[in-house]
Amino acid sequence: MMKSKQSLATSELAKLHVERLAAIEAASEPVYAIPSEYPAGYHVEPHSHSRAQFVYARSGVLMVSSILGRWMVPPQHALWIPAGLVHTVDMLGDVAMLSAYVSPQALADPPTAIRVVALTDLARALITEAVAPPEAKSGRRDLIMALLLEEVLRLPDRPLGLPFPSDTRLATLCRGFMESPSARLVIDDWAERLAMSRRAFTRFFRKETGISLSTWRQQAAVFTALPRLAAGEAVTAVALDLGYDSVAAFTTMFRRTMGAAPRAYFRAPEQY
Template identity: 90%
Template sequence: MAKFKQTLAMSELAKLHVERLAAIEAASEPVYAIPSEYPAGYHVKPHSHTRVQFVYARAGVMMVSSIQGRWMVPPQHALWIPAGLVHTVDMLGDVTMLSAYVAPSALADPPTVVRVVAVSDLARALIIAAVAPLDAQSGRRDLVMALLLDEVLRLPDRPLGLPFPSDTRLAALCRGFMETPSARLIIDDLAEQLAMSRRAFTRFFRKETGISLSTWRQQAAVFTALPRLAGGETVTAVALDLGYDSVAAFTTMFRRMMGAAPRAYFKAPEQY
């Protein structure tokens, strides 16, 4: 019975998602904002929209995937998704997302690539206000939407994207690393699995992903650590599981990638 109810709930969510997409396409205003809630493990199937999407993770962690790569969106972060880009969304925990769908004509330079950004206090307050019922007759809705659009365009990028190679053999190695991440990634071992020299492998990896293997490994480590840290796990446990020799080494890497040490990052996200 429990499984039947869960299946029914998933079916209702899928139907609601289709209805939301129709409403987004039918919207006439420059910025159309709506809230959404999804249970842990829910998968939003491949879809796209003619508007640019700014999606804020108010609670929970989302993972967005497309041909451009994969992006982690932890609490207090948001994601820009270009118009027309086919993507999927996976919920890593119960998720509350607030989305603003922006007509490309309302942007001087509409994004063409996916970007993760840190959300400021003002942006957070504005997106919350934007998805609440607003009296269009008072003009307040226009003021909120205009200020929201101005603020979100100023938000700083965060390196939470993880480019994946198109080569199937290399992609398999990358997926294997994501399943069992380690700070002790040995290039020679990976090169040997693809029957390449170390030099040929490093060139091939950069060509396929646009970044070095070292940078990719660090991004993958942050990618893996963020939902665990956001869920309350200790820095020590996460650092040791990822194969770091010490908490200090992990903290140094995290600070270099994210601009703050793990504890500070999650205690005061509005500062970053």
């Protein structure tokens, strides 16, 4: 039976990904930078690399998952993935990304945790230049890579990580909420399902995730909303689907979490 065009494309992308991983491991330069594109819905199987990865979502939204949680990278943001961390990647929409793979020796004190960061104009320009073909006998590329590393450490964090608990009962509740998020989640309901008092559950949830349930719920709602908003869906439709009583309530939550109202947040800066 002949493969469909879609399955053939998926097979070719998987082969290309394996080739990229081999090239990353074989690279000798301190920073190895490459561009890549993936179609909506594509899933990158669990993998890791000996280098840290700094990945910039130039367009589309990508979701990175590991045993530690999930991290969303919307357009004009980037993610730092520490070396050796096994993770998967899911494309929420067509994704164009630029990645810089940083050797362990390139930074004296590299970040050891996953970080979602907002890009400055300088960082965006540097990583765009980093993936360009190198000029023959030019020291310009070395200067670009060195400055990129300096800028990466200065970028502001964004609350786009969603930690997942290790407790299987609590993890089941969290995954169920991700499948059907709601602004009306009540702490007492989850506490009762785990046969705990409200106070005991509150302490337990913070111990397992590092944040409160209300903060986790807001970030989970943002995870659901961002791909839809980035695809151009109306703020009203997204807000109502998430169970918010009004667009104003959703906008207030979004602004508190992301630093700007939805429409302002998706006003893309100048592209390079």
